[in-house]
Amino acid sequence: MIDLLSLGFLQRALMAGILVSLLCGALSSFVVLRRMAFIGVGISHSAFGGVALGFLLGVDPLFTGIGFAVLVAVLIEWAQAHTRVQEDTAIGIFFAASMALGLVFLHLSRVYNVDVFGYLFGNILAVGNRQVVEILVVTVVVLALLLAFFKEIVFISFDEEMAWVSGVPVKALRYLFLVLMALVVMVSIYLVGIILISALLVIPGAIAQNLSRQFTGMIWWSTGVAVGSTVGGLALSYGLDFPSGATIVLVLAAFYLLTSGLRPRRLSRS
Amino acid sequence: MGEVAVKLSGVSVAYDGVAVLEDIDLTIEAGKYVGILGPNGAGKSTLLKVILGLIQPAKGEVRVFGQPPQKLRLRGQGAGYLPQRPLTNPTFPVSVLDVVLMGRYGRIGLARRPGREDRDLALLQLERLGIRHLAGKLIGEISGGEQQRVFIARALGVEPRLLVLDEPTISLDVCVQDEVFELVYALKEKLDLTVLVVSHDIGGVARHVDDVICINRRIHVHQPPPIGRLGLESTFGCSIEYLFHGEIPHRVVKAQDD
Numbered sequence: 284m285i286d287l288l289s290l291g292f293l294q295r296a297l298m299a300g301i302l303v304s305l306l307c308g309a310l311s312s313f314v315v316l317r318r319m320a321f322i323g324v325g326i327s328h329s330a331f332g333g334v335a336l337g338f339l340l341g342v343d344p345l346f347t348g349i350g351f352a353v354l355v356a357v358l359i360e361w362a363q364a365h366t367r368v369q370e371d372t373a374i375g376i377f378f379a380a381s382m383a384l385g386l387v388f389l390h391l392s393r394v395y396n397v398d399v400f401g402y403l404f405g406n407i408l409a410v411g412n413r414q415v416v417e418i419l420v421v422t423v424v425v426l427a428l429l430l431a432f433f434k435e436i437v438f439i440s441f442d443e444e445m446a447w448v449s450g451v452p453v454k455a456l457r458y459l460f461l462v463l464m465a466l467v468v469m470v471s472i473y474l475v476g477i478i479l480i481s482a483l484l485v486i487p488g489a490i491a492q493n494l495s496r497q498f499t500g501m502i503w504w505s506t507g508v509a510v511g512s513t514v515g516g517l518a519l520s521y522g523l524d525f526p527s528g529a530t531i532v533l534v535l536a537a538f539y540l541l542t543s544g545l546r547p548r549r550l551s552r553s
Numbered sequence: 554m555g556e557v558a559v560k561l562s563g564v565s566v567a568y569d570g571v572a573v574l575e576d577i578d579l580t581i582e583a584g585k586y587v588g589i590l591g592p593n594g595a596g597k598s599t600l601l602k603v604i605l606g607l608i609q610p611a612k613g614e615v616r617v618f619g620q621p622p623q624k625l626r627l628r629g630q631g632a633g634y635l636p637q638r639p640l641t642n643p644t645f646p647v648s649v650l651d652v653v654l655m656g657r658y659g660r661i662g663l664a665r666r667p668g669r670e671d672r673d674l675a676l677l678q679l680e681r682l683g684i685r686h687l688a689g690k691l692i693g694e695i696s697g698g699e700q701q702r703v704f705i706a707r708a709l710g711v712e713p714r715l716l717v718l719d720e721p722t723i724s725l726d727v728c729v730q731d732e733v734f735e736l737v738y739a740l741k742e743k744l745d746l747t748v749l750v751v752s753h754d755i756g757g758v759a760r761h762v763d764d765v766i767c768i769n770r771r772i773h774v775h776q777p778p779p780i781g782r783l784g785l786e787s788t789f790g791c792s793i794e795y796l797f798h799g800e801i802p803h804r805v806v807k808a809q810d811d
Contacts, residue, residue: 434667
């Protein structure tokens with residue numbers, strides 16, 4: 284194992300994987316409790332449009348990807364607040380459109396040597412120093428904002444109307460949370476890819492719900508489970524020579540199945 | 554006339570072009586306990602939301618203690634509010650104490666943690682509502698009547714001068730309904746609150762109200778008599794009560810429980 288860890292690409296993969304799963308785990312409980320699983324799918328798929336735009340313009344796909352994901356997240360929120368469209372319909376429209384746009388951008392860029400498959404399904408072993416630094420910056424920013432506004436985000440997750448009446452700036456926090464999701468989605472692309480990100484945003488929170496009765500307990504569980512499954516999944520994928528992103532997601536799914544029988548509470552649903 | 558708690562002048566609200574409230578003029582004095590009655594879809598909840606600032610009227614002006622409600626809200630001086638369905642997500646993993654503390658968040662301010670005094674105050678509210686022993690329970694684990702008390706305790710967390718309750722007894726057993734009304738009245742007296750309560754249960758409200766507002770898009774205020782406290786109390790001895798007034802007659806039905 285020590286020999287393995289002396290390999291630079293493995294060190295970087297492990298470092299990036301731990302940071303990304305820390306972020307996803309921290310957000311995941313909120314995503315589950317706020318029933319935002321589908322918007323996670325929407326934001327991650329729309330990031331594809333941004334990544335492809337990066338290739339077309341010849342700039343770092345991270346920045347165009349973040350820009351695109353934030354833009355689409357904000358558009359979805361705006362559309363459901365200001366038009367008659369339902370949130371899930373808005374998500375369905377925007378994410379398909381941005382993926383289609385991504386394909387057109389790729390076609391126009393005439394770049395044939397990019398690893399599209401890596402963006403779609405993750406390629407953590409290809410992460411370089413620059414990406415590790417990017418992930419680190421995003422991790423610090425997102426965790427700092429999440430900690431700063433923790434109590435307000437819990438409140439709007441529990442009851443938005445009451446939060447508003449109590450003087451909490453609900454609208455701003457809703458947008459903030461979407462921006463945080465977009466940032467996390469973007470850096471998660473390195474680990475599991477666009478298609479599988481929603482697993483990292485949803486499954487840790489779902490497992491935590493099986494294991495904890497308290498919100499803060501849920502956050503700790505979901506973060507721990509995400510990091511553990513990522514490290515375990517990476518080791519397993521190395522040993523079995525499986526694709527790493529897919530292995531991580533499968534470990535998480537297996538964890539979910541195992542804990543589903545253990546629900547600590549059955550609350551009356553009245 | 555004493556201090557004015559709520560003043561609406563020419564307020565109109567429409568959803569998708571359909572008028573819900575039309576040209577409402579209303580003045581509620583501070584310290585009053587006001588019941589709001591009306592048929593389904595008459596705009597009762599909308600009226601409350603206008604007063605809370607949750608809904609911006611298309612026309613007219615809203616003042617709560619002389620200020621626009623949005624301004625009071627941002628200063629953490631908004632009204633205490635009990636929504637019609639306060640527990641939208643019964644499996645949400647928060648404790649009773651956490652829920653009551655949420656009522657303080659606007660006053661505590663962004664990016665700051667609740668301190669000891671916030672905790673003490675939340676426990677005091679629970680004490681006032683007789684449910685301090687439930688502080689550590691999950692919100693979804695306790696009974697409907699207990700939940701309602703928790704949400705009233707949360708509404709008191711903003712240290713309001715105006716308490717707004719939307720159907721506080723809608724999902725409760727009959728005896729618990731009376732308890733809640735008694736409790737609200739006791740709180741009003743103790744904390745010197747102005748109370749607005751929307752209810753279908755005229756009998757329960759009638760015991761303590763000073764005024765009854767009947768609403769059906771337009772508004773009708775009864776100051777006692779003819780249908781003041783005594784009038785309502787005596788008329789609700791029978792099992793069914795009809796009230797007719799204005800252009801749109803409406804009926805209020807109350808089944809006796811004994």
